[in-house]
Amino acid sequence: MKPPADSRMDTHTPGFFRPLAAAAYLGVSRATLYRMVQAGVLSPPVRLFPGVTGWPLATLDQVIEHAASQGKDESGDDSFQRTPR
Numbered sequence: 001m002k003p004p005a006d007s008r009m010d011t012h013t014p015g016f017f018r019p020l021a022a023a024a025y026l027g028v029s030r031a032t033l034y035r036m037v038q039a040g041v042l043s044p045p046v047r048l049f050p051g052v053t054g055w056p057l058a059t060l061d062q063v064i065e066h067a068a069s070q071g072k073d074e075s076g077d078d079s080f081q082r083t084p085r
Helices: 019-026 030-039 057-070
Strands: 046-049 052-056
Touching: 019 030, 019 052, 019 057, 052 057
Parallel strands: none
Antiparallel strands: 046 052
């Protein structure tokens, strides 16, 4: 019998991305994903059920399209870039 998958590692429900999958889709860390929410670059996650949140694919695509039109990274702001060590 196959063990149940860790729900935090699910890639996504079609059209709906959980935090880890959304961060991977945007090419940022999960922490940066939430920084983007706090900065207003990304809308807050949608709550499907208690403890289950994420973003619609269309929302993530809008962030990417906006960043591309501005000539910046997916976060839309250079302040989200890590500083080189």
